[in-house]
Amino acid sequence: MNNTKSLYLITLMFLGFILYTQWQKDYPTNPVVNTGNDVVENSSLSSVIEDETPAPVTAINDDIPQPLNNNSNDLPVVTDSHESTQIISTVETPLLKLEFSAKGAALVYAELKAYPVKKKSAQRVVLMDYRDNKFKIDAGLVTENIKFTHNDVYQSRTPSIMTVNEVTDVVFTHQKPEGLLVKTYTIDPNSYAIKVTQTLTNQTNQDWNTSEYQQLMRNNPWLGNDPGFTDAGRYSFKGVGYFDAENGYETRDFDDLQDEITNVKLGPESWVAMVQHYFFAGVIPTTEQSQVVAKYRPNSSHPYLAQILTNNKVVAAGNTVAFDSTWYVGPKLQKELPAIARGLDLTVDYGFFTAISKPLFWVLEKIHGFVGNWGWSIVLLTVLIKLLFFKLSEAQYKSMARMRKLQPRIAVLKERYKDDKPKFNQEMMGLYQKEKVNPLGGCLPILIQIPVFIALYWVLLESVELRQAPFMLWIQDLSSPDPYFILPAINAAAMIMTQRLSPTPGMDPMQAKIMKFMPIAFSVMFAFFQSGLVLYWAVNSVLSLAQQWVITKRIDAQDDKS
Numbered sequence: 428m429n430n431t432k433s434l435y436l437i438t439l440m441f442l443g444f445i446l447y448t449q450w451q452k453d454y455p456t457n458p459v460v461n462t463g464n465d466v467v468e469n470s471s472l473s474s475v476i477e478d479e480t481p482a483p484v485t486a487i488n489d490d491i492p493q494p495l496n497n498n499s500n501d502l503p504v505v506t507d508s509h510e511s512t513q514i515i516s517t518v519e520t521p522l523l524k525l526e527f528s529a530k531g532a533a534l535v536y537a538e539l540k541a542y543p544v545k546k547k548s549a550q551r552v553v554l555m556d557y558r559d560n561k562f563k564i565d566a567g568l569v570t571e572n573i574k575f576t577h578n579d580v581y582q583s584r585t586p587s588i589m590t591v592n593e594v595t596d597v598v599f600t601h602q603k604p605e606g607l608l609v610k611t612y613t614i615d616p617n618s619y620a621i622k623v624t625q626t627l628t629n630q631t632n633q634d635w636n637t638s639e640y641q642q643l644m645r646n647n648p649w650l651g652n653d654p655g656f657t658d659a660g661r662y663s664f665k666g667v668g669y670f671d672a673e674n675g676y677e678t679r680d681f682d683d684l685q686d687e688i689t690n691v692k693l694g695p696e697s698w699v700a701m702v703q704h705y706f707f708a709g710v711i712p713t714t715e716q717s718q719v720v721a722k723y724r725p726n727s728s729h730p731y732l733a734q735i736l737t738n739n740k741v742v743a744a745g746n747t748v749a750f751d752s753t754w755y756v757g758p759k760l761q762k763e764l765p766a767i768a769r770g771l772d773l774t775v776d777y778g779f780f781t782a783i784s785k786p787l788f789w790v791l792e793k794i795h796g797f798v799g800n801w802g803w804s805i806v807l808l809t810v811l812i813k814l815l816f817f818k819l820s821e822a823q824y825k826s827m828a829r830m831r832k833l834q835p836r837i838a839v840l841k842e843r844y845k846d847d848k849p850k851f852n853q854e855m856m857g858l859y860q861k862e863k864v865n866p867l868g869g870c871l872p873i874l875i876q877i878p879v880f881i882a883l884y885w886v887l888l889e890s891v892e893l894r895q896a897p898f899m900l901w902i903q904d905l906s907s908p909d910p911y912f913i914l915p916a917i918n919a920a921a922m923i924m925t926q927r928l929s930p931t932p933g934m935d936p937m938q939a940k941i942m943k944f945m946p947i948a949f950s951v952m953f954a955f956f957q958s959g960l961v962l963y964w965a966v967n968s969v970l971s972l973a974q975q976w977v978i979t980k981r982i983d984a985q986d987d988k989s
Contacts (some may be wrong), residue, residue: 491576492569492640492720492736507512511556514582516599521590523756528557531577532610533565536620537756538705546895546904552704553758555645561729562645562701564708564754568608568627570742575601575608575627577642591616599679604629607814619757620767624835625750627742635742639750641710643667643701644729647681663704663889664776667721667733671697678702679721684731689721696769699735700755702776702824705891711753711768758891761788775889783882788890797894801905802898805959809966812879813974880964887959898962904949905959914961919950921968925975 464792485972513529514536526536527855535557542552557564565577584598597612606629613622629635666680697717701711714737721733740752742748756765764771777784790811794804837855844851887906897903901911909915923946952963 433774456790458947465702471716491567491574491578492638492734505756515587516543516580516585516597517588518585518591518595518614519589520614522616522619523614525614525621525756526557527565527583527599527612529580529583529596531565531579532581532583532601533563533577534754535563535614537708537975539757542706543757543895546907552706554708554871560646560648562643562708563729564641564643564710564756565754566610566623566625566639568625568637568639568750570637571632573603573605573635575603575606579608581610609838619755619760620764621754621756623752623754624746627750627795628747629742629744631745636734637742637748637750638739639712639752640712640734640736640756641706641752642734643699643710643934644727644732645701646728646730647885650681662778665703666701667699668702668707668717668774669693669697669699669721669733669735670770670773671695671717672769672915676770678776681723681731682720684723685725689719691719693717693719693735697735698768698771699733700771700774701731701733702774704889705894706758707755707774709755709771709774710769711755711771713751713886716737759889760891762792775891777882777885777889780878780882780885783878783887784889786950787879787882788886791886792892800898800981801893801959802902802962805905805963808964809970813967813970817974883963884957884960886905887957892958897960902958902962906957909958909961911949914958914965915950917954918953918961918965918968919946921965921972922946922949925968925972 493986512535514526515529516527518527519540522541523537524536524538524540525534527533529534535555537553537555537852539552539554540815544550544552553560555564557563557585567574567576567579569576579601581599581601583749584600587598589595591614592918594613594615597614599610601608601610606627607626609626611622611624612627613624617620623641625639627635627637647665664678664680667689668676668678668681669691670676670683673694677691683689693716695715697719698709698711699719699721712735716738718736719733720736724730724732737750740748740750753767755771759772759775761772761775764774789809791804791808794807795801798804798807835856840851840854840858844854894906895903896905898905901913904910926946953964
């Protein structure tokens, strides 16, 4: 198999993989929902999986859970009146701009100041926005009788606008006749993780069994807005992800949530998140057990709900107890996420090729630590991969060089048996056997490179570290197509030169014409791929061409001496 045919094979398989991914997206199988033994026993939270009668738009039902071990199924109902959101505190750090509402002391706005929407744009990525991209995180505490919910109105103890350059507490309070709840957000200016403490004071003469609940609520801004072919987030996961140390990472996309309610019990080191391309918001409790409910509420302004409820703490009469957790609002930074919570880096979803993409990114990151440029990191990674498969490629090119030497003899056979195709193939294979040439000798290195090629595609697609990363000169965003199509042109030139060195035994004139046209066709296709991916393939093509040229010249010289 010659190198040009191999490139076509890889590209066709890659396109087939993309088509399969899109098919799965458009026609998904029914999701598997954890039920039965996975649901916490004797939990009133199981009532949320009962069929709900859609409420009028003016009266939306929000689920406020009972404590985790309470058996009552009578859930109180509150209404979402769609009133204007009152912002009572705004906080800015070098990384984030955050806004909190009076209702629930909820986080309703999060702007990622280090991530422009477009290269060199003054507009920054807004992950959460109560005005357009309706997305928020809120929390509450529930006992058998007293509930401090996300619908309560809080007072702020901090300035409405403040700039944070050191670790700072942002404090909100809500007083009921029975007790006081203080919500404290500890904000580190150098982190996207926010420590959340709900401190409950029991001012009655009865003990409370109290559970903490936290929830992410959002709309689906991608609904009806199909991304273009060049959109880097076209195939990335968007939906709810949850994790615990025992069962690992599970996901439910937005379509899944419309089909089934997810109600699962989680063990230690659990968390739940709303995930999208490059960024996510997540809730990480500190308790050993929790329960996640994720569902779709069609009449709500925040129709997609992911709620996590922790096991009880006893708040004795007259005492104060703190409930701690962490919220993460920011990019999928693979180096930092594991330090925040176990498994949090799994939100970077490389799909089926994770086992290859993860090591590839690890190597890329290590190289980047030395060279400080993601483009040169890709170039050096390509060289490393080429060295790794050097011997296999050498065997391929030696076989191709010997086949090239046989072309005059094959041409004679083709002329002799031009009216007898089976006989020509038989004689040609006999010639290969006599000269110890394996026409399929180049298949193995190509087959090995196919998953590497696709895995690198996912690395460039999913790794926020490479988002808008510059290379040099005209390549200023490796996650976007080459603006001047220079890399596709370089790849086309390498393909044309490779064709001239590659034998094409038995090919009829029409096939030969198609093969000559293919470098242009495939370079047009590469023009729509991320420039980082085309950089990898262009460098690989140039190195392959150089290796093939050297080996061909060496064998020609050996034959001339003999």
